[in-house]
Amino acid sequence: MSDEFDAVVGKVRARASPTDDERAQLQRVADAVMADAEAAIADLPVEAEVVQVGSTARGTWTAGDRDVDVFVCFPPSIDREALEEYGLAVGHDVLPDGREEYAEHPYVVGEREGYAVDLVPCYAVENATEIQSAVDRTPFHTRYLQERLDDNSAAEVRVAKQFLKGIGVYGSDLRTRGFSGYLTELLVLEFGGFRAFLEAVADWHPPVRLDPDDHGSETFDDPLVVIDPTDPERNVAAVLSETNVATLQHYARDLLAEPRVSLFTEDDPCPFEAADVEAAVSQRGTTPVALRFAAPDVVDDQLWPQLRKSLDGLCSELDRRGFEVLRSAAFVEDDSGKPETLDTESRGRDVVLLLEFAVAEQPAVERHEGPPVHVREHASGFFQKYDDNSEVAGPFIDGDRYVVERQRAFTTATGFLSSAAVYDVGLGQRIESALENGYEVLVGTDIAALADGFGVDLASYFDPKP
């Protein structure tokens, strides 16, 4: 089995390693970008250091990735406004056709000889605990890893990244909430290789705490805690979800038990056609209700937390009203086929909040418990409010309390979701305004219409994998 495992990893390692040509070409492009950046800095009234960061700086990128990340590190003495101004000046100078993106502050992204180039300004702070902006940490991470990685461990990192991609948990974006590149590299270094990492993971009992530099000063309420070697107060795995930790555990065991290359390959399920959706809904006998609407114009890292918050809010409120949710999901239309130069809204992608109900109907009446009879004033107020009200049954007494059976505000989940009552739920702010612009409600087998645009999401939903 060990041989089998090694054979599989050997194949993946070979595929994931960039060729010498690929390395040389990438470095040539990166060097050219950095030289241009240094030239641009010469025109500015401040000094700045240009550094290459990210996996392509550390030799841990997987073959085929074509990303060049270059940071321009300004002295901490300049203010935020100057940083932004100088940063954009350098960016536009180096990438004349680039466009601005915005994280904590704006930066320029563009293309050079087929490589995606990010040119990001940051502060050159003394150490990572003094950062003024989240990106200031990145050069420290790169330096820390460059000092510790060698050719072999870099190759192991590439295998680990490829595995995490294959099982769908790679990326610290807020849609995925998975493993960042930096986290993956730290973990492989911590355990001394891909296989040792997997073997440890297979036996994890979260919460798991690792502290490579043995300097952690905080506690965290996360399933995996990896103290940043460059910052004792930071958990590198803060964004990682509990589900993704468990998913990694599952596939770690799976790969160790039955090594195979397919686990290193991302493959979307075969998209569901409308007929597949109809068949799934009929077979399950549930009542799915989908809200479909135009995505608000925000980046994915803002969109996904708001979608989740909205979905949680709706599910809790409907559950509270007796409409039992079996499962729920948010889908965002893939816009990869549309020109990147368009802003999000113009790209016109739709989002879907899907709530699948086990119970989508309730009777006309609901139980409403009043105060304990012995709380005299409050109890008498309750009794008087409902006594002689022909709309309610009761008040009667059950145990120590008054109880009435009163008319429900909503007897169907669809009724609630189609009403203005949805805005009383704690929705994400931009989702709330997006819904106010109008949304479509699809119920039962009518959600089959979503196969056009969300076929892969529906396949994953109705045929879920770990």
Place this chain on the structure above:
Amino acid sequence: MSDEFDAVVGKVRARASPTDDERAQLQRVADAVMADAEAAIADLPVEAEVVQVGSTARGTWTAGDRDVDVFVCFPPSIDREALEEYGLAVGHDVLPDGREEYAEHPYVVGEREGYAVDLVPCYAVENATEIQSAVDRTPFHTRYLQERLDDNSAAEVRVAKQFLKGIGVYGSDLRTRGFSGYLTELLVLEFGGFRAFLEAVADWHPPVRLDPDDHGSETFDDPLVVIDPTDPERNVAAVLSETNVATLQHYARDLLAEPRVSLFTEDDPCPFEAADVEAAVSQRGTTPVALRFAAPDVVDDQLWPQLRKSLDGLCSELDRRGFEVLRSAAFVEDDSGKPETLDTESRGRDVVLLLEFAVAEQPAVERHEGPPVHVREHASGFFQKYDDNSEVAGPFIDGDRYVVERQRAFTTATGFLSSAAVYDVGLGQRIESALENGYEVLVGTDIAALADGFGVDLASYFDPKP
């Protein structure tokens, strides 16, 4: 208002007080029964004392009651078998047409000049803590009260009893779980009158503990605790339900706020006709399911606890399976019109377990959570059990656990209640065997058929009062 209250109580007091003629006639009958009992004892090889007990012995019966309770107290030295033999001998001698009933041991009940006579053997123990049988306490209770009641307090007791009857909480039988006569008398003595009793009750914050003789040695987990003056280890109100305490509080406030004679009158609601039941079910939009079957041949004090246990068991199990119960009730057919000489079964009364569902259907699939993924062995077992099972969706991972959506055993509450699965529920033993003899399942508006036999129960159920 005080005048109004006094006027109402005055009227009730006048109606509830037996006339001098009624008193004299009752005492004549009681004396004759006791004389006959003493004559019968003379033929036995042991001594025994004859005492009159109960409300007619204490002058606290309400006008119209025609009960004579006579106890024959044997020396504690004789064994249980002898007690039963001698007791029955005296009983049959005094009441030649009487029949045997069975509480903790058998006794004879019969009729004398239109009075219902109970002739009960007991042990003449030194004090109530040494009792060998529950009935041994009764003479102590009678003696305790006789020493403390006068004409006025006896009249107040009669008013209190009439009130408790009027609001449906009088009687320590296990159907009612209300106030016994002894408890009522102790409470009126404790507070010094009917009105003072009501005023105290209106402000009670259960649990309430009273200890008239200030000698209680035990704690009890009951809403009302009244330590028996003749036994420091006994709560006289042990059988009283929380609902009945709250009901008394409600009506105490009601009577004080708006004194009226009608609250002292028991009146069954107007029975529901089939059409009323149909209208109620339609208006509520619920799914009532009724199990109707022949009552097992047990006395009411055995029947009711078993009915409640069965109903609780069914409700919990159905709720666990996702079938939400809005309310439930047990009905026992009134057999008062049938000859008392028949045994219970031959009297052929039916019972009904009614479960009214807010949710009576669930989809084909249900969520089934497995172990946390990190519990490696258990988790792998779960995964292997369900993996490649085309009947289930999943296993997938949610949070730290494996989850599958599997086929439900029952998709309707009616399906469950019509199946042998009901016998896996914790039912009362005699209810279980009664169901095994066959039962009818009525669903939805079909329960209207119950109007024939249970019209009053259905009226109380669908138009519930405190």
